[in-house]
Amino acid sequence: MAKAAAQNVAAAITGSTRVAPVVPRLLDVRILDGGDAGVLLMSADLTRPLRLALMLPGRVAHAAKTFLAHYLIWKLRSGYTNLP
Numbered sequence: 001m002a003k004a005a006a007q008n009v010a011a012a013i014t015g016s017t018r019v020a021p022v023v024p025r026l027l028d029v030r031i032l033d034g035g036d037a038g039v040l041l042m043s044a045d046l047t048r049p050l051r052l053a054l055m056l057p058g059r060v061a062h063a064a065k066t067f068l069a070h071y072l073i074w075k076l077r078s079g080y081t082n083l084p
Helices: 002-014 058-078
Strands: 027-033 037-045 049-057
Touching (some): 027 058, 037 058
Antiparallel strands (some): 027 037
16 A cells, blocks of 8 residues: 555656555454443445444453454464455
């Protein structure tokens, strides 16, 4: 994405048309843990926008947040960055 942005900046400086399209954000998952309650937030920019917010009980939200953090750390350490 940085390469596409650099090409677009260079095209804007030289006055030519944009070369590379910027890839949109496809999926965003967030978990807010607030002690006795939590919220699961999801958004996606596919063919139509998807926005979802689910209230979760406190223990479920804490467990989901812990699982997501461990999954992301494992994914980055093992080199599987192409996984969702």
